[in-house]
Amino acid sequence: MSPLAAGDDGEPLIRWEWISNNLTDDIAEALREHLILSFTPVLLGFLVSLPLGLACARWKRLYQPTLAITSILYALPAIALFVILIAFTGLTYTTVVVPLTLYTLSVLVPGVVDGLAAVPDHVRQAATAMGFGPLRRLLQVELPIALPVVMAGLRVATVSNISLVSVGAIMGLGGLGQLFTTGLQRDFPTPIVVGVVLVILLALLSDLILLGIQRAFTPWERAGGTRRRKTADQAALPGGGAA
Amino acid sequence: MITFEGVSKRYPDGTVAVDHLDLEIPAGRITVLVGPSGCGKTTTLRMINRMVDATDGTITVDGRNVRDVDPPTLRRGIGYVIQQAGLFPHRTIVDNIATVPLLLGRNKKEARTHALELMERVGLDAALAKRYPVQLSGGQQQRVGVARALAADPPILLMDEPFSAVDPVVRTGLQDEFLRLQDEVEKTIVFVTHDIDEAVKLGHRIAVFQVGGKLAQYASPDELLAAPANAFVRDFLGGDKGIRRLRFTQELEAEDDASGQTADTVADKAADR
Ligand SMILES: Nc1ncnc2c1ncn2[C@@H]1O[C@H](COP(=O)(O)OP(=O)(O)O)[C@@H](O)[C@H]1O
Ligand SMILES: [Mg+2]
Numbered sequence: 001m002s003p004l005a006a007g008d009d010g011e012p013l014i015r016w017e018w019i020s021n022n023l024t025d026d027i028a029e030a031l032r033e034h035l036i037l038s039f040t041p042v043l044l045g046f047l048v049s050l051p052l053g054l055a056c057a058r059w060k061r062l063y064q065p066t067l068a069i070t071s072i073l074y075a076l077p078a079i080a081l082f083v084i085l086i087a088f089t090g091l092t093y094t095t096v097v098v099p100l101t102l103y104t105l106s107v108l109v110p111g112v113v114d115g116l117a118a119v120p121d122h123v124r125q126a127a128t129a130m131g132f133g134p135l136r137r138l139l140q141v142e143l144p145i146a147l148p149v150v151m152a153g154l155r156v157a158t159v160s161n162i163s164l165v166s167v168g169a170i171m172g173l174g175g176l177g178q179l180f181t182t183g184l185q186r187d188f189p190t191p192i193v194v195g196v197v198l199v200i201l202l203a204l205l206s207d208l209i210l211l212g213i214q215r216a217f218t219p220w221e222r223a224g225g226t227r228r229r230k231t232a233d234q235a236a237l238p239g240g241g242a243a
Numbered sequence: 244m245i246t247f248e249g250v251s252k253r254y255p256d257g258t259v260a261v262d263h264l265d266l267e268i269p270a271g272r273i274t275v276l277v278g279p280s281g282c283g284k285t286t287t288l289r290m291i292n293r294m295v296d297a298t299d300g301t302i303t304v305d306g307r308n309v310r311d312v313d314p315p316t317l318r319r320g321i322g323y324v325i326q327q328a329g330l331f332p333h334r335t336i337v338d339n340i341a342t343v344p345l346l347l348g349r350n351k352k353e354a355r356t357h358a359l360e361l362m363e364r365v366g367l368d369a370a371l372a373k374r375y376p377v378q379l380s381g382g383q384q385q386r387v388g389v390a391r392a393l394a395a396d397p398p399i400l401l402m403d404e405p406f407s408a409v410d411p412v413v414r415t416g417l418q419d420e421f422l423r424l425q426d427e428v429e430k431t432i433v434f435v436t437h438d439i440d441e442a443v444k445l446g447h448r449i450a451v452f453q454v455g456g457k458l459a460q461y462a463s464p465d466e467l468l469a470a471p472a473n474a475f476v477r478d479f480l481g482g483d484k485g486i487r488r489l490r491f492t493q494e495l496e497a498e499d500d501a502s503g504q505t506a507d508t509v510a511d512k513a514a515d516r
Binding site: 120122123125126127128129130131132133136141144145218219220223 | 292294314315316317318319323325326327328329330331332333334342343346374375377378391401
């Protein structure tokens with residue numbers, strides 16, 4: 001009944017009945033797990049990256065070693081980490097959350113450090129000269145200016161986690177990837193298609209939401225642009241203002 | 244009044260940026276620190292608000308040793324304007340200007356209203372209030388920088404090459420307005436520049452520094468042009484030719500001011516009617 005291409009054995013790519021039959025339990029459950037497994041590491045990674053990044057920005061000599069460690073961790077294949085961890089933590093969420101948190105760190109720590117490095121020195125100096133103490137300067141000046149770079153890192157980490165969680169399913173660790181294994185085991189393409197589509201949608205939607213948050217919190221990023229110097233220079237000339 | 248008594252600054256790397264400086268900066272006037280790049284002007288300026296701490300000697304502001312005041316408190320009472328303006332890119336113009344009053348815990352609405360008044364005073368269209376710094380030209384950003392420094396009405400203003408980054412035409416306009424504004428507000432201003440023309444135009448007194456952080460001469464513009472203290476100062480003024488040119492422009496400025504004032508008075512009277 002499906003208009004989509006059929007397999008060799010006449011099995012259609014999508015069986016809509018399967019979707020409607022499994023929507024509320026298997027599919028919804030896989031989606032819920034996938035969300036938890038992708039976002040928990042982002043949240044944990046963020047909570048660790050912020051102080052770590054601040055420390056690296058403050059004590060520059062910490063940065064290189066920290067970067068080296070997180071890069072090495074990043075280079076380890078997710079599947080290898082899953083296998084190693086299963087030995088200790090078994091088939092639990094922890095087995096997925098720990099490696100993905102480490103991956104998140106490797107993206108977010110540089111994000112925080114680069115974001116803070118992007119604060120122009122004259123802005124920092126002006127803040128100090130106006131009487132901002134170190135903490136107030138950090139919270140009210142440096143972090144807000146660093147936000148776009150940090151958010152960019154957060155978006156990369158989120159999308160990459162959403163895709164990596166699928167890998168965990170091969171080891172039976174839950175998430176939408178389970179639909180792939182179900183499909184492969186039963187030689188039945190519908191769950192695979194559903195899984196792929198949902199992973200892609202989830203990644204797109206998460207990225208869009210994060211982008212929306214970023215834009216809402218950084219209105220100055222969109223200011224300027226093409227109209228930047230339109231009337232500006234004339235008005236600055238003597239006679240343009242109150243002169 | 245700001246005084247320096249035997250003040251020196253040696254940076255950790257051994258550079259002596261300021262060497263045994265004695266200086267009295269009068270209240271309510273513009274005092275210019277001028278000299279070639281690297282002669283210690285910025286360091287001198289920053290020792291006043293303790294962005295840099297002197298290694299030797301005493302600096303007092305109105306009789307009080309700056310060392311006895313906690314830096315953030317000291318700084319909230321001293322306006323500071325720098326070359327790149329140092330505006331907060333993430334805050335609107337009006338919020339940039341209201342920065343220090345808000346730090347001092349003033350009412351947000353009042354601070355904003357006052358910021359709008361200040362915009363007008365420094366020659367900025369109130370329509371720019373809700374813009375962000377990137378949307379302004381260099382000259383406009385400098386005006387915002389000046390308004391921000393004035394917002395909490397500090398008695399002292401430190402200005403580090405505030406007009407050096409804008410093109411000459413805009414710079415002249417900013418200088419003229421700055422002088423006019425100072426006539427109204429009568430702040431104690433310490434103004435750093437490497438441009439001797441600007442120093443002669445703006446300064447009530449001029450401190451000429453030479454490399455190594457030594458004060459070469461401290462005098463009024465007239466005295467400076469009439470009697471350069473040494474060969475370095477004479478060279479810095481551009482030799483005899485430079486001195487004649489500076490005197491000539493100084494006279495022109497004076498004439499301009501005089502005629503400018505009459506024009507203003509006429510305009511004011513017309514506005515009164
Ligand atoms: N933080 C610093 N550490 C070491 N040397 C410095 C520092 N800041 C300035 N200097 C040096 O001190 C001297 C005076 O610098 P500065 O006060 O910035 O001069 P100016 O403002 O007149 O150009 C220069 O030789 C400069 O290189
Ligand atoms: Mg300087």
